[in-house]
Amino acid sequence: MDTEAVRSFVRAAESGQFQHAADELGVTQQAVSKRIAALERELEVRLFTRTARGVELTLDGQVFLPHARSIVADVERAVAAVRPGSRALRIDVLGFRSGQAIVLHDYWRSHPEIDLDVVTLKAGDPQVAVAAVRAGDVDASFRSVTDPATLPPDVEVIHVLDFPLELLVGPRHPLASARTLTPARLRRHRIWVPGIAPRSEWAEFYDQLATAFDLRIDGAGPNFGVEALLDALAESADVATLVGSRDRLVWPASHGLRRIPIANPTIAYPQSLILPRTNPHPRLRAIIDYFGSLAPLPEPAWLPSWATPRTSSGNVGGRR
């Protein structure tokens, strides 16, 4: 099916004349006639009754019209989403199930009129994200930035959210029945966070966390994927892991797993948005403001050394 034909159909249905539709579309009336005929052939249905003064929708045409409008609108949105120049707001996240994606989805649900695209640059390396932002491939990248000074001067870093961590344990783990935990209670329990690259922000974060609360955090070992980790946790009586409270995992309930909040202090992982310093996408500001309006971290909170607790209005817009 040719979407130009669908567009012609909509125009013709609106004006009741092929001629008029043809003029609007900049083609001859015969072309419109052929397009409609092709559409009718494909649908095996007559869409218009031809009269001496123009055309009139048949019943089937009447039914098809709203669908046709929907198709046209859909195509236009799709084109606008990728065509250079008129591109929708595009934000890079670490994964579609990550808390980053979840909060963006929440934002979109409360502002459905915003054309927002969420993508993942398949790279752990922050330099890739920075390069994509600078090149304009994405409008902003959701990352954790330990040291803004290492970034080039033409990107801006805004600390937008802190994600509290929760303990994820299987049913046989000694802490499984706790309603809530303090970091001190985690001492001497083995915490397994596979797949952490050395010298990454996560490695640094867990390093500081282990030191601060005297924890046993094990980042070694190969990463066989989330599924394997969950399976291992479900079986084990002594291994736990940490997850962001807003991360969406794959049906944790089906493994009998439990998520246990951590408080006093709350342990949070700080997240920033990397965006170009010049000509950032105008819609970005609204999203950053939205993040600012969300509930702040419960007190007391622990954050790694490179972050200060996000205040509702303090550092928005400034480089940290």
Next chain:
Amino acid sequence: MDTEAVRSFVRAAESGQFQHAADELGVTQQAVSKRIAALERELEVRLFTRTARGVELTLDGQVFLPHARSIVADVERAVAAVRPGSRALRIDVLGFRSGQAIVLHDYWRSHPEIDLDVVTLKAGDPQVAVAAVRAGDVDASFRSVTDPATLPPDVEVIHVLDFPLELLVGPRHPLASARTLTPARLRRHRIWVPGIAPRSEWAEFYDQLATAFDLRIDGAGPNFGVEALLDALAESADVATLVGSRDRLVWPASHGLRRIPIANPTIAYPQSLILPRTNPHPRLRAIIDYFGSLAPLPEPAWLPSWATPRTSSGNVGGRR
């Protein structure tokens, strides 16, 4: 834009290989390659990065993918809506603003998974509706039927709803400030219902109504459309009209018009569905049941002689 190209894009994105997508679509790999290239040319954007082992979505491709899926789904729904054989449920109403259309819209909102199309056969003549139902052009027609015996035996008539009437008056009318009215209060006030064809169900209805309550109902005069009627009502100090409580008019508030419910007894206009006796659309039953579940008319109620008050389960499925 060719929707086949979009479909190819989705398949290729899913399998990561043009070859595989081509096999599924029953064309050669070269054809898929060309289709994608055409898409990329049209969007002025690269959708895939070509690798030795297949293809991988670019950022733009990643953004385009959900839109593409949406387009494909949209097209499929549009085709299914009109293609003979696999057609969505289609119900004829008197007008898109009529109470009939409103209740169908309510039904659709509570069952959005049902593909439901609402159309209007542009004819007052019930015979046209009956013919359309018999021919299968529509699955059911929403009409008021005074005498089912006059209809051919292969259609079924089910009394599904009664629409209470309200008085519509301008601000200067003596009854304008009433909160509610009885039919007796309408006596000696002029009620104007233009555009009623002689010997139509509406004519018969108003005839019986006028006799029953000794009312002055004036059905004569040319009908210049709803707008003109509303304008006239807004100006006049002595003319009123009757409208269905669920009919949606064109911003009656903007004319300073008031709708005043009528009770003791409630005056209701009975509505039936005409459907084929053999092989009615299976989804129709659910809609009829939904109508049956709606609140019944408030008591006491007046109905024309050809109708009996609808009971919640009594006459559903039977010919009346």
Next chain:
DNA sequence: ACTCAGCCCCAACCGATCGTTGTGGCTCGC
């Protein structure tokens, strides 16, 4: 009553496009 204007469809033509077959280049894995 006749013409004329304004629709639409059909026919003929032409260039662009789509699909095919045949080839070549590229990168993995053996």
Next chain:
DNA sequence: GCGAGCCACAACGATCGGTTGGGGCTGAGT
């Protein structure tokens, strides 16, 4: 280093999409 498995490019025939030209139909105006 070789072959398997991809994708892109080239050439070719069929089809399609557009245009011009012409004809039929209907309703308005003279």
